[in-house]
Amino acid sequence: MTQPLIQYEDVHKSFDDVEVLKGINLEVDPGEKISLIGPSGSGKTTIIRMLMTLEKPTSGLIKVDGTPLWHKEVNGKLVEADEKHLRKVRGDIGMVFQHFNLFPHMTILKNCTSAPINVQGVDKKVAEERAVEMLEKVGLGNKLDAYPAQLSGGQQQRVAIARSVVMRPKVMLFDEVTSALDPETVGEVLEVIRDIAKEGEMAMILVTHEMEFARDIADRIVFLESGKIAEEGKPLDILENPNSERLKTFLQRFRSNF
């Protein structure tokens, strides 16, 4: 058995008095693709935001490659991690956001080279070669010198994906990456994610409302309901033969909506 890449051990998260995650246990293997589905407010996004260190868990452990993310060991005891520790562990994780969050003051190329050069210390030339290659792959090789504001939403999101991939993370997190897009550009973004998924090396956790896409791309689908994992399994089992009533209702609502 290989060691799981990501482990959530009884993770809880509360915002003020509201508990949004009530004990999450989840493991992701290296290279595994997971889709998180569930009604809005069920805590899907919070799960991946905690892994990206954007939200701090209230209790429980998250491990990356066996190393606790939010804690570090001092004299055999786990204590709260500092920024230095977070930075070290976070290097294996990448994220694509719902609203792209490209840097508006940098060109497309610079958006994709700034972090490799400044964070990872990659040589500028090498970083640019990699970025150009990746941008060509997502179909934006001709936009290197454009600024984000000059691109459509779909194009911006493809740049955001490229920006994250050039960092070569072990796991990529996708936070509803198509929900802010015009319907006609959703397809091009999903296509890019599919291509990256096919290469297989990176693990992926996708929070999505695109059921068809979730089924195609995922090795496993995890269904969340009010802060707990209600059901998980192979995509076909989950989507075609849901066990619980809750999942059935959720899927039905989805089908009738779309």
Place this chain on the structure above:
Amino acid sequence: MRWDWSTVIEVFPLIFDAMWTTLGLTIACFSTAMIVGAIWTALKRIKFKPFNWFISFVLEFIRSTPPLVQLYFLFFAWPMIPYIGVTLDPFTVAVMGLGVHFSTYISEIYRSGIEGVPKGQLEAATALNFSTRQKWTKIILPQAIPPIIPMLGNYLIIMFKEIPLTIVVGVAGMLTVAEVYGVNNFEYLEPYTIVAFFFLAMSYPSSLLIQWLEKKMNRRFVNKPDKKGKGVTAT
């Protein structure tokens, strides 16, 4: 009283020379205000509540006290306080007084610039594992500074027009020179008119320049993503 061109010819060079003092003072005061303002902004970001209240109180105190009173205090009252009292020369008092007074406003401008950077930008910077320092130098400041340049320019002009206050501590600016000339020659009309003319001649073009800058900065952000970071589609 009649307008006398020979007085104008006599007093104009004196005021012209004093203009350099006024300009130099403006630059010194404004630089001080920009630096001290940055320090206030940094101190205000410390999350420890009692400290935060203390800084807010100090800022409110400085902002709510007339700069004229502050100048008088620094020049005449402070030297008389035992132990901490120091006698300062007029120029230093002027720079400290007006510089610190305006730093409280400049600090607010900085804050608005920083808060104007969408939260998503910081999250993306975290996701790309930028260090805290890099987040500031590469992501926050490059986006926070351009939009506040016109606001800073406005305060530069406002401050420039407050410089004559330093007459009370005896800095030899344009107004001081005009005043001295007036007292000695019983001619007030021409000197003060010339001073007003100088202020107008410098303030007005500056404000035009700022209007132009403002338009340029706005255009720069025409397609800027909104607060949530959602891009406006350009196609």
